[in-house]
Amino acid sequence: MFKWISNHMAALTLACAVVAYFYPPVFLLVKDYFLWLFAITMFAVGLVLPLDEAKQALRRPQYITIGVISQFTIMPLLGFAAASVLVALDYPAALALGFIIVGCAPGAMASNVMTYLAGGAVAFSIGMTLIATMLSPLLTPALMQWLGGVWLPIPFWPMMQTIFLIVVLPLFVAMLLKPKLETWHHQIEDVAPALASIAIIIICSYAVAANQERISQLTAWVAALVIMVNALGYVFGYVVATLFHFKTSYKITLVIEIGMQNAGLGVALALAHFEPQTALPAALFAVWCIVTTAALTAVLRRQKTGVVLPV
Secondary structure, three states: OHHHHHHOHHHHHHHHHHHHHHOOHHHHOOOOOHHHHHHHHHHHHHHHOOHHHHHHHHOOHHHHHHHHHHHHHHHHHHHHHHHHHHHHOOOOHHHHHHHHHHHHOOEOOOHHHHHHHHOOOHHHHHHHHHHHHHHHHHHHHHHHHHHHOOOOOOOHHHHHHHHHHHHHHHHHHHHHHHHHHHHHHHHHHHHHHHHHHHHHHHHHHHHHHHOHHHHHOOOHHHHHHHHHHHHHHHHHHHHHHHHOOOOHHHHHHHHHHHHOEOHHHHHHHHHHHOOHHHHHHHHHHHHHHHHHHHHHHHHHHHOOOOOOOOO
């Protein structure tokens, strides 16, 4: 059951989002607990994070440096471009800001699993995700203030505190506890990913429930921009990997790492510090990036020669 939940996260996220749209009260109950849910997600991820592989990746810091710099430049700029389009079309600034939050978030923890399934460099994926996540308390609010401050005031220090408390602290505590829980290693490997998946599904569903009226008025522009930001993240990830002569497994990894954002964190930050509609792009992106990465993974598994994306 636990493995089934982890393996079907995309379908379950979509199904619960539909339920949240048609009957919001089911998920509005978690209004006061969504930050705790995200902390549980990061704690669960920390329990299953393969530290040996992360240490292996850190022995090649040049790849991680290129990856993290790409992550925190390509996606924030794509988010800003999408937000600029919405503002130019007279959409609310609060909604446009949601795209910047998506772009400024670190890579999604689910990218490690997707990298493994796609035949990428798992150690590189884990190392890049870990470093980007650890840097996110500083970089995410700083980039938000730089890019999003054009339209709305950004609470830099409260955002930094929130990211530290719900991302870095639970991840760090879990990594400290992991050696002491080695006896239950197999059980944890089954339960923790499912627990993280359930928490993200509930958070995204709450964002849908809180925005039910706005979603009913959703235009093609918002949906199109979510699709474009995700697709261009994959494309630019491949371009960067090609320019730096990454081998095929590293190309696959960078494509997935940049295209998959930690949209669950984006939803949590938007709900904690801005209006509910700010969480809408991140909620849509969370569902969409999981679907597209799963599809991309299926294609790559059938390819023996590597990535099939155009440059």
